Amino acid sequence: MVIIGGGLTAATAAETLRKEGYDGAITIVAQEPQIPYQRPPLSKGFLAGKEGEDALYPLPASWYPENNVSVLTATAATSLDPSAHTVTLADGTVLTYAKALIATGADPRQIPFPGVDLAGVYTFRTKADSVAMKELLTGGGKNVVMIGSGWIGMEIAATATELGNQVALMGLEEVPLSVAIGAQLGTVFTDRHKEAGVRFELPASAAEIQGTDGRVTSVLTTTGVTLPADIVIVAVGVVPNIALAKDAGLTINNGIQVDASLATSAPDVFAAGDVANAMHPVTGAYARSEHWANAIASGKVAAKSMLGQEAVLDDIPYFYTDQFDLGMEYSGFGALTKDAQVVVRGSLEKREFIAFWVLEGRVVAGMNVNIWDVQEAIKALISSGRTIDTAKLADPQTPLEAI
Ligand SMILES: Cc1cc2nc3c(=O)[nH]c(=O)nc-3n(C[C@H](O)[C@H](O)[C@H](O)COP(=O)(O)OP(=O)(O)OC[C@H]3O[C@@H](n4cnc5c(N)ncnc54)[C@H](O)[C@@H]3O)c2cc1C
CATH class of the missing domain: 3.50.50.60 (FAD/NAD(P)-binding domain)
Incomplete structure (x- = not known):
């Protein structure tokens, strides 16, 4: 199993392969100099000096040797040949794979503003x-x-x-x-x-x-x-790292196009995380998520698919942010919120509320701000697909489970 990329998706896929009992060789090819890490703390606690290095690593450095997973750090994969089942590295090494996962993530969008090359x-x-x-x-x-x-x-x-x-x-x-x-x-x-x-x-x-x-x-x-x-x-958005996949002839469509099992257009090659534009079984549309929870969920599904199990990425998308004393969690289908009615439960002024997006009587997304332990209930409302009473939804006295 060869995993290209050194982010959260790669780490999760490797961990899942072992958890599911795969005992063959696993190699992670990671361009950056360190073992796979996660990015959310980079702009929050780690940047603020409130969190240390430990917050960055989903798996400790000891996990990889203990689980016989080889991580080639500071090593870029330069090409993939789906017919030969090989991945070539920057130093010319050629790896052979049974299954490959592309988890190359995304890079910041570059805009040629005049002066963008100045120091600072x-x-x-x-x-x-x-x-x-x-x-x-x-x-x-x-x-x-x-x-x-x-x-x-x-x-x-x-x-x-x-x-x-x-x-x-x-x-x-x-x-x-x-x-x-x-x-x-x-x-x-x-x-x-x-x-x-x-x-x-x-x-x-x-x-x-x-x-x-x-x-x-x-x-x-x-x-x-x-x-x-x-x-x-x-900070004007990111673009998926598709070069390797494009050169290999894989279908590209706002990222690497994959089906719900995260299979690409090439046999035995899968893609997950920020780089993958996956068919979502609930919406019937392709969606590319650039979020932490998707890196985990898709890393798991990709690993299971690589093992030939029947797995599909059908999670309700989720993300979170922290800004000053505002903590927020969001789950739902952003693409369906454009024409939806926003129903607020709680107080915008006090900054303690849940906002729901309701489309044709059904909850399609929900966001809690400074209110906690409600994500399961929000997700249950979304996945139930049931028609709800918006007055009850807005009423903090009515338990979410009773709507
Ligand atoms: C500062 C910051 C804060 C964030 N905060 C949040 C948050 O609060 N909540 C949230 O939901 N999401 C957040 N995100 C988004 C989240 O971090 C991403 O969705 C997640 O990192 C995606 O993981 P990934 O493994 O798919 O890709 P990445 O994390 O981009 O990892 C891909 C890795 O692959 C490497 N790579 C690329 N090409 C090659 C190659 N050819 N060979 C070898 N390696 C290669 C890259 O160098 C990179 O290390 C944040 C992102 C950033 C940047």
């Missing part, structure tokens, strides 16, 4: 990025300009502010996060940031990143505002 301009994806940024932000007093108003941009903005830096954030939406959760709920997060002193320039992009002697000094927005900058972080 960063993207943010890896442990190395987080370590470097922690060093710059700790101690505070820096002007940080964030280009991008999605989850990662908002999380880093919160952490940088908590570390005592002055943050200005721009994005294409009128209200950050509104593409994902709508303007009303995006405002809850934005207001919390404003309270902490984050400055917003919206909607705006960067017209030019400006500098002196090769180092950034400011950012000129498309709305004509000049924002002073010691550090610029470009």
Whole structure:
């Protein structure tokens, strides 16, 4: 079994292969210098200095030798030949596989803003990025300009502010996060940031990143505002790492297209995690998820499929974020929320609520903010598919189980 990629998906797949009783050879080919790690702490506790290295590793370093799993760190796979069943590595080594898993994840989207090559301009994806940024932000007093108003941009903005830096954030939406959760709920997060002193320039992009002697000094927005900058972080989404799969002739469609068992168009080759665009049996549509829970769920399904078991990725998508004192969990089918009615149970003002998206009388997604231990009930409502009474849904006195 050859697993290409060194993220959470790769670790989960290797662990599942062993848990399911597979006792043959497993090799993980990991481009980054460390054993597989997970990314959520990179923009939160690890960046803030509240969590150490331990929070990063889903499996301890000892697990791999103990379970006879070979991890080739700092090693990129450069090609895959589905007919020969081989994977070639950067140093020319050729690995033969019975089954291969592509879990190459995603990389930050690069936009050629004028001045993007100046010193002090960063993207943010890896442990190395987080370590470097922690060093710059700790101690505070820096002007940080964030280009991008999605989850990662908002999380880093919160952490940088908590570390005592002055943050200005721009994005294409009128209200950050509104593409994902709508303007009303995006405002809850934005207001919390404003309270902490984050400055917003919206909607705006960067017209030019400006500098002196090769180092950034400011950012000129498309709305004509000049924002002073010691550090610029470009967080404008990610693109799936499909090069290897594309060169191998696999079907590409917003990532590597896979069926619900996570099989690609090539025999014995599977794909999972951020790179995979999987057919979801519930919605009947392809969806590529860029979230932690999907890395785990799809890593498990891919491993089972590699072993010839009948497995499908039919989980309800889930993700979470932490920004200042706002903790949030979301589960549901984002694609179905566009025309849905938002029903709120609890208080937006107090920032303690559950928001439900209701489409044709059925709950298709739910998000709890600073209310805990309700995810199982939310998921049960979604998967039941039953028609609900929105008045009961909005009423905190009615138990979710009774709706
Ligand atoms: C800063 C940050 C914070 C996040 N926070 C959250 C959160 O709070 N909640 C949430 O749900 N999700 C969060 N996410 C998203 C989540 O981390 C991703 O969904 C998850 O990392 C996907 O895992 P993966 O293993 O599929 O891909 P990745 O984590 O991208 O790992 C893929 C690995 O494969 C390597 N690779 C690529 N090509 C090759 C090759 N040819 N050969 C060998 N190796 C290769 C890459 O270098 C990388 O190490 C966050 C992401 C980031 C960056």
